[in-house]
Amino acid sequence: MTPVAPATLSPRRPVPAHVVRPEYVDREAPAPYTGPEVKDAETIERMRVAGRLAAQAREEVGRHVVPGVTTDELDRIGHEFLCDHGAYPSTLGYRGFPKSLCSSVNEVVCHGIPDSRVVEDGDIVNIDITAFLDGVHGDTNATFLAGDVDEESRLLVERTREALERGIRAVKPGRRINVIGRVIESFAKRHGYGVVREFTGHGIGTHFHSGLIVPHYDDPQHDDLIEVGMTFTIEPMLNLGTHEWEMWDDGWTVVTADKRRSAQFEHTLLVTADGAEVLTNP
Numbered sequence: 001m002t003p004v005a006p007a008t009l010s011p012r013r014p015v016p017a018h019v020v021r022p023e024y025v026d027r028e029a030p031a032p033y034t035g036p037e038v039k040d041a042e043t044i045e046r047m048r049v050a051g052r053l054a055a056q057a058r059e060e061v062g063r064h065v066v067p068g069v070t071t072d073e074l075d076r077i078g079h080e081f082l083c084d085h086g087a088y089p090s091t092l093g094y095r096g097f098p099k100s101l102c103s104s105v106n107e108v109v110c111h112g113i114p115d116s117r118v119v120e121d122g123d124i125v126n127i128d129i130t131a132f133l134d135g136v137h138g139d140t141n142a143t144f145l146a147g148d149v150d151e152e153s154r155l156l157v158e159r160t161r162e163a164l165e166r167g168i169r170a171v172k173p174g175r176r177i178n179v180i181g182r183v184i185e186s187f188a189k190r191h192g193y194g195v196v197r198e199f200t201g202h203g204i205g206t207h208f209h210s211g212l213i214v215p216h217y218d219d220p221q222h223d224d225l226i227e228v229g230m231t232f233t234i235e236p237m238l239n240l241g242t243h244e245w246e247m248w249d250d251g252w253t254v255v256t257a258d259k260r261r262s263a264q265f266e267h268t269l270l271v272t273a274d275g276a277e278v279l280t281n282p
Contacts, residue, residue, distance in 0.1 A: 001106065002120075003107065003259055004105050004106055004108055004112075005117075006115065006250065007116040009098060009099075009116075010072050010116070012098055013075070013079045013092070015083055016083055018086075019083055020132075022088060022090060022132050022137075024093070024095075024208070029095060030094070030207065030208065030209070031207075032211075033209075035207075035210075037203050037212050037227070037231075037232070038229035038230055039205050039270075043136060043206065044229070044270055046133075046134045046136045047136045047138060047204075047231060047268070047270070048279055049133060050132070051131075051140070051279030051281075052279070052281070053082070053131045054129055054130055054131040054138035054139065055138070055140055055280040056081070056085075056282045057078050057081045057085075057131060058127055058140050058141065060081050061074050061078045061101065062144045064077055065119060065146050066146055066147065067118075067123075067146050067147040070116050070117060071103035071112070071115055071116075071117050071119065071125070072114045072115055074103055074127065075099045075100055075101055075114035078100055078127070079101075082100065082129075082131050087132060087133040088131075088132040088133075089101065089132075090130035090132045091128075097113070098113060099114045100114075101114065101130075102126070102127075102128040104125070104128070104253075104254075104262070105117070105119065105123055105124070105125050105126075106123055106124060106262075107255050107256045107260060108253060108254065108262065109199070109239070109254040109264070110196075110199050110237060111128075111253055113252055120147075121146065121148055122146065122148055122149050122150060123147070123149075124143050124145055124149060124153050124157055124263060125143065125144050126142070126144075127141060127143075127144065128264070130208065132208075135206055136206055137204050137205070137268075138204075138279060139268050139280070140266050140268060141264055141265060141266040142265050143160065143263040143264055152261075153240075153261050153263075155191075156240055156261060156262075159191055159238065160237075160263040160265055161265045163236045163238060163265075164184075164234055167184045168269060168275075168278065169276075170182075171234075171269060171271060171275055171276035172226065173226055173227055173271055173272075174226065175225075176223040176225060176226065177212075177224045177226060178215065178218060178219050178220060178221075178223050180201070180215075181215040181217045182217075184217070184236045185216065186218075188238050193239060193240065194240075194242045194243030194256075195239075196238075196239065196245065196262070197216075197217055197243060198245070199235075199254065200213050200215050200216065200235075201215075201216070201234045201235050202232060203230070203232045204232060212230075212232055214233065216235075226271055227271060228271050228272060228273055229270070229271060230270075230271040231268065231270050231271075232269060233267065233269070234267060234269060235266030235267075236265065237262055237263070237264045238262065238263055238264075239256050239262045240256075240260040240262070241256060241260035242258050244256070266280075267279070
């Protein structure tokens with residue numbers, strides 16, 4: 001397999017004037033979030049709508065992950081889907097990110113920038129897309145198979161989805177946040193996968209990232225109490241080899257240090273009385 005390499009970026013896609021932008025667009029950094037991690041009923045209802053739309057966008061883009069498509073074309077599909085539904089693509093202009101979704105192919109762990117690279121037969125492609133709608137964000141991603149994917153990669157993708165599901169099942173009020181990472185890490189270790197540490201799940205709501213950190217490995221430092229009404233993402237990144245990574249000069253694209261493949265899945269969740277409600281199902 002040829003390693004993924006940077007290709008040509010297309011101009012920034014315009015967003016219709018009537019679509020409301022998040023406050024951080026084209027600023028150096030977003031305003032810090034100072035509100036609660038437990039959301040009120042009205043915010044949660046808006047998050048259900050934004051989350052559902054993000055999930056629909058994820059699936060729409062995923063349908064087009066086939067050999068021969070460029071990642072830039074996938075970005076166009078996601079961008080137009082969100083804008084057509086009155087939502088702003090949250091990544092566009094976030095800390096300078098130039099595109100409306102992240103497309104992370106093969107050894108790219110996360111934050112791949114869509115460009116002119118053509119998806120090849122046998123690639124795995126993660127699509128990470130977030131909708132900003134009615135003042136709140138819904139954030140989700142999934143890894144899709146392009147054409148005839150080898151068994152090792154297919155199992156990695158399947159098991160990463162399973163790791164996310166196990167992490168979601170671990171969410172219960174009264175437990176600590178680090179139980180999520182403990183469950184994910186122990187499952188990944190059974191299969192010999194590296195668990196990426198420095199990129200985590202996060203609190204979400206009116207802000208793209210609220211400050212709450214949700215690690216995907218067992219980290220005793222992150223022991224926030226899980227409470228009913230909290231909203232956050234779980235988004236494990238599992239690698240065939242090492243958990244270590246390198247970053248491209250673009251300041252965004254993260255690749256595995258050994259150039260072996262990585263997969264990821266993500267949902268935005270609401271903590272309920274008896275577990276978690278997934279807000280990013282279509």
